[in-house]
Amino acid sequence: MTRGPSWFNVTSIVLGFSFLYLPIVLLVIYSFNESRLVTVWGGFSTKWYVELLQNDQLLDAAWVTLRVAFVSASVATVLGTMAALVLVRSGRFMGRSMFSGMIFAPLVMPEVILGLSLLLLFVAMDQARGFWTVIIAHTTFAMCYVAVVVQSRLVGFDKSVEEAAEDLGCPPIKTFFLITLPIILPGVIAGWMLAFTLSLDDLVIASFTTGPGATTLPMKIYSQVRLGVTPEINAVCTILVVLVSIGVIAASIATKRQQVQRERDERAAFGADG
Amino acid sequence: MSKAASKSKRGLGGWGLIAVPYFWLLIFFLAPFLIVFKISLSQVAVAIPPYFPTFDLAEGWQAFREGLSELSLENYVWLTEDALYWKSYVSSVYIAAVSTLITLLIGYPIAYGMARSPEAWRPTLLMLVILPFWTSFLIRVYAWIGILKNEGLLNQFLMMLGLIDEPLVILNTNAAVYIGIVYSYLPFLVLPLYASLEKLDGSLLEAAEDLGCPPWKAFWKITVPLSLPGVIAGCFLVFIPAVGEFVIPDLLGGSETLMIGKTLWVEFFNNRDWPVSSAVAVILLLILVIPIVLFQNQQQKMAEKNQ
Amino acid sequence: MAKKTIGPVRREFVPWEDPEQTPFIEFRNVTKKFGDFVAVNNLSLKIYKREFFALLGGSGCGKTTLMRMLAGFETPTSGEIFLDGQDLSGIPPFRRPSNMMFQSYALFPHMSVEKNIAFGLEQDNLPKSEIDDRVAEMLRLTKLEQFAKRKPHQLSGGQRQRVALARSLAKRPKVLLLDEPLGALDRKLREETQFELMALQEDLKMTFLIVTHDQEEAMTVADRIAVMDRGELVQVATPSEIYEAPNSKFVADFIGDVNLIEAKVLEKADTGTRMQAVVGDFAIDTEQTTAASVGDTVWYAIRPEKVRIAQGQPEGSVTNQIGGIVWDIAYLGDVSIFHAKVGEDDHDILRATKANISRMVENPITWDENVVLTFDRDAGVILTG
Numbered sequence: 016m017t018r019g020p021s022w023f024n025v026t027s028i029v030l031g032f033s034f035l036y037l038p039i040v041l042l043v044i045y046s047f048n049e050s051r052l053v054t055v056w057g058g059f060s061t062k063w064y065v066e067l068l069q070n071d072q073l074l075d076a077a078w079v080t081l082r083v084a085f086v087s088a089s090v091a092t093v094l095g096t097m098a099a100l101v102l103v104r105s106g107r108f109m110g111r112s113m114f115s116g117m118i119f120a121p122l123v124m125p126e127v128i129l130g131l132s133l134l135l136l137f138v139a140m141d142q143a144r145g146f147w148t149v150i151i152a153h154t155t156f157a158m159c160y161v162a163v164v165v166q167s168r169l170v171g172f173d174k175s176v177e178e179a180a181e182d183l184g185c186p187p188i189k190t191f192f193l194i195t196l197p198i199i200l201p202g203v204i205a206g207w208m209l210a211f212t213l214s215l216d217d218l219v220i221a222s223f224t225t226g227p228g229a230t231t232l233p234m235k236i237y238s239q240v241r242l243g244v245t246p247e248i249n250a251v252c253t254i255l256v257v258l259v260s261i262g263v264i265a266a267s268i269a270t271k272r273q274q275v276q277r278e279r280d281e282r283a284a285f286g287a288d289g
Numbered sequence: 290m291s292k293a294a295s296k297s298k299r300g301l302g303g304w305g306l307i308a309v310p311y312f313w314l315l316i317f318f319l320a321p322f323l324i325v326f327k328i329s330l331s332q333v334a335v336a337i338p339p340y341f342p343t344f345d346l347a348e349g350w351q352a353f354r355e356g357l358s359e360l361s362l363e364n365y366v367w368l369t370e371d372a373l374y375w376k377s378y379v380s381s382v383y384i385a386a387v388s389t390l391i392t393l394l395i396g397y398p399i400a401y402g403m404a405r406s407p408e409a410w411r412p413t414l415l416m417l418v419i420l421p422f423w424t425s426f427l428i429r430v431y432a433w434i435g436i437l438k439n440e441g442l443l444n445q446f447l448m449m450l451g452l453i454d455e456p457l458v459i460l461n462t463n464a465a466v467y468i469g470i471v472y473s474y475l476p477f478l479v480l481p482l483y484a485s486l487e488k489l490d491g492s493l494l495e496a497a498e499d500l501g502c503p504p505w506k507a508f509w510k511i512t513v514p515l516s517l518p519g520v521i522a523g524c525f526l527v528f529i530p531a532v533g534e535f536v537i538p539d540l541l542g543g544s545e546t547l548m549i550g551k552t553l554w555v556e557f558f559n560n561r562d563w564p565v566s567s568a569v570a571v572i573l574l575l576i577l578v579i580p581i582v583l584f585q586n587q588q589q590k591m592a593e594k595n596q
Numbered sequence: 597m598a599k600k601t602i603g604p605v606r607r608e609f610v611p612w613e614d615p616e617q618t619p620f621i622e623f624r625n626v627t628k629k630f631g632d633f634v635a636v637n638n639l640s641l642k643i644y645k646r647e648f649f650a651l652l653g654g655s656g657c658g659k660t661t662l663m664r665m666l667a668g669f670e671t672p673t674s675g676e677i678f679l680d681g682q683d684l685s686g687i688p689p690f691r692r693p694s695n696m697m698f699q700s701y702a703l704f705p706h707m708s709v710e711k712n713i714a715f716g717l718e719q720d721n722l723p724k725s726e727i728d729d730r731v732a733e734m735l736r737l738t739k740l741e742q743f744a745k746r747k748p749h750q751l752s753g754g755q756r757q758r759v760a761l762a763r764s765l766a767k768r769p770k771v772l773l774l775d776e777p778l779g780a781l782d783r784k785l786r787e788e789t790q791f792e793l794m795a796l797q798e799d800l801k802m803t804f805l806i807v808t809h810d811q812e813e814a815m816t817v818a819d820r821i822a823v824m825d826r827g828e829l830v831q832v833a834t835p836s837e838i839y840e841a842p843n844s845k846f847v848a849d850f851i852g853d854v855n856l857i858e859a860k861v862l863e864k865a866d867t868g869t870r871m872q873a874v875v876g877d878f879a880i881d882t883e884q885t886t887a888a889s890v891g892d893t894v895w896y897a898i899r900p901e902k903v904r905i906a907q908g909q910p911e912g913s914v915t916n917q918i919g920g921i922v923w924d925i926a927y928l929g930d931v932s933i934f935h936a937k938v939g940e941d942d943h944d945i946l947r948a949t950k951a952n953i954s955r956m957v958e959n960p961i962t963w964d965e966n967v968v969l970t971f972d973r974d975a976g977v978i979l980t981g
Binding site for chain 3: 173175176178179180181182183184185186187194197198277280281283284285
Binding site for chain 1: 303306307309310311313314315316317318319320321322324325328338395396398399401402403405406407412414416417418419420421423424425426427428429431432433434435436438442472475476479525526529530532533534535536540550553554557558563566567570573574577581584585588589
């Protein structure tokens with residue numbers, strides 16, 4: 016759409032974004048509150064962050080969470096990329112609609128159902144629950160998100176580039192690694208990041224599928240939150256929010272830069288024919 | 290022509306490509322539902338695992354058949370007898386539907402404003418909508434506790450302004466649940482809506498106005514119908530997960546808040562009644578099957594359009 | 597009288613007229629179906645070594661499918677394809693000795709120009725020094741030396757086209773396949789590049805197969821053209837034969853501009869045929885013989901530039917002539933096209949072009965003027981289908 020925004024448009028954007036960001040901003044501000052009473056401002060302090068560093072339980076949980084997120088995001092990226100290739104490239108095959116159904120359903124399926132069903136599977140398989148069962152659970156739903164992200168990248172893909180590689184003597188599997196993967200890499204990386212943060216954030220599915228010794232950070236935060244709002248939790252949340260925001264903003268700035276550079280190059284090249 | 294035609298030949302690699310993700314999802318997504326269904330027909334037991342019968346192939350065919358005869362619909366009967374369950378379902382659907390409507394009313398002006406903003410701003414605005422999606426759900430819900438509670442920031446603010454004398458009770462009521470759902474799911478609605486509004490060709494509105502249609506009417510006759518796919522996709526993305534929501538009713542809702550996700554959680558973790566919670570999950574799934582299928586059909590249609 | 601030949605001859609190279617010659621590429625009864633759609637229907641075609649061969653036709657005529665079967669991207673439903681005596685069936689694209697230049701160029705966006713050109717050579721595991729030499733040669737040949745380190749998006753359309761060409765030539769394939777290679781270029785650059793392609797093909801002594809929907813392009817570059825329609829070959833001949841002696845209404849109409857006059861055969865002789873036009877009711881006398889019988893309805897195809905137009909009765913004896921009224925004039929600069937109404941109906945139009953050989957014209961032909969249209973005995977061809 017073109018045309019400039021009206022006052023109404025500006026107001027709705029300002030109000031909308033305030034609604035989205037005010038709670039998080041307040042949370043960040045109050046993590047620097049001197050007072051233990053979370054909602055009463057008692058002066059600036061970073062003492063809750065210092066206390067955090069001494070909280071071994073929280074740090075352990077954070078470490079478990081990071082490992083789970085890293086492994087599950089990586090496996091999910093491989094599986095999700097394969098699934099995206101199947102969705103875009105494989106044409107018709109037996110059970111295709113079931114396949115795409117299984118990719119899209121987890122995106123909207125209530126987490127309690129996913130969690131419960133996976134737990135019952137692990138019980139039925141007589142599988143001890145812990146680190147690895149959480150990873151499998153997270154991989155399963157994260158791969159669907161990866162598939163959707165990579166799929167959108169593949170849809171605009173000029174297939175003749177792959178044909179050109181084969182035409183020049185490159186076998187199909189080598190073509191995938193030499194040509195296709197580098198071209199869709201931004202989508203694959205975005206998929207990995209999404210899978211990583213999804214795993215980092217998940218409370219419900221992890222609660223169902225975890226076992227002794229594998230308490231994740233969201234589970235830890237949740238159990239503390241139920242007891243009430245505390246400045247330490249504000250501090251943990253602030254750190255998480257800041258880290259994720261930095262990651263996302265850096266990634267989007269990098270993409271934007273690349274795009275701008277690309278456009279500049281294209282403008283420079285344009286007209287060389289004349 | 291030839292480019293659109295699918296390849297008829299599929300090598301070993303091609304089948305492997307399909308098989309690996311397919312089997313992963315069959316085992317870890319589809320098979321668990323069958324197990325949930327089976328356990329929903331079982332009975333609770335004081336044992337590990339806490340249900341009866343369990344099937345063990347080592348015990349032979351006879352034991353399997355005996356086990357099979359132990360399965361019953363008892364748990365489903367129980368769900369209809371105890372008002373807690375059906376009230377939870379009804380209330381979940383109601384809360385999710387109302388929240389979806391509120392989210393749409395708030396989200397549409399935002400998406401519309403974004404689509405009409407100068408092109409240079411749009412990537413930034415888009416990122417600002419996506420960013421909360423990347424930050425933890427739990428944290429965002431948690432942030433509201435400090436705002437909504439009796440001595441919380443909202444009440445402090447309103448009392449400071451002199452609008453109220455006594456703190457409003459919002460936390461642990463359904464109102465807080467509505468706020469939490471709308472807040473958490475707003476980006477899910479704005480994103481697809483913005484995508485469809487942004488694609489809308491501005492010259493269509495100019496053509497409508499040129500043909501004598503005033504702007505407000507052009508909005509209803511042109512913009513709204515053409516943004517419908519975005520509205521529908523967005524509403525599904527809010528409604529379906531909201532029905533089964535657990536974290537929001539648990540942290541922001543009160544004892545009056547009945548939502549099926551929370552009921553299932555309590556049944557499972559507090560009462561340790563796995564068969565009943567499985568039955569709860571099966572019914573929830575049945576309720577959600579229709580919107581999920583509708584959503585998928587719509588997604589597929591949009592994907593085909595893009596291709 | 598000197599023996600007349602059809603049109604100018606580009607070069608003395610006519611292997612297809614020699615029955616002893618073995619074809620370099622041969623399609624033998626090739627059929628390709630996509631579901632119910634028959635893209636290529638029982639087609640046989642021979643192409644000779646060092647030929648510049650064009651497949652010409654509208655979209656959906658099967659020309660691209662035919663080329664993609666040769667490259668290996670499509671498998672024929674039935675029939676065989678031979679290249680240099682080798683049956684290609686079952687050979688995947690990456691093992692075929694042909695290379696293709698894609699319509700979209702299909703340059704690898706993440707690789708520099710030289711990496712793109714080297715790609716095919718690297719697949720053959722050639723020694724590094726040889727690859728470097730060959731890439732340098734290709735860069736020189738396509739005048740891309742100064743762009744070697746650039747990425748595709750840093751190049752103009754014309755430069756990208758040359759990279760695609762260099763890349764497909766680097767492996768010195770037995771046959772170079774060009775899929776609408778110049779479609780994305782603007783007109784001027786396209787014409788220049790056509791001549792460059794011809795020169796390149798002569799220098800490298802290679803076989804080129806080009807797919808195009810642009811008749812001018814096909815006529816400029818090709819030794820022979822195969823005109824395709826609905827999966828079948830309509831005519832395979834040199835550009836001048838295709839233009840001057842089309843074998844069907846389809847070819848006559850597809851290539852260039854043509855008047856198609858419906859006529860009845862009046863008289864047949866060894867020296868020619870006499871016909872009567874159905875519309876306008878005028879006699880047509882040609883030196884061409886026909887298989888049609890007296891009384892049959894045929895089509896007489898005559899190019900507008902072979903119809904002369906004048907304001908009065910021309911001097912000397914004239915074989916074929918008809919009177920008309922100027923209905924429309926299109927001034928194109930180099931030529932003008934006159935639409936003369938020769939029958940009762942407004943659609944009964946005969947077109948004649950006239951070269952604008954002087955800048956100033958006294959008493960120019962204008963609208964609604966009575967004119968006389970004349971043409972020679974050998975000006976057109978009789979078509980029966």
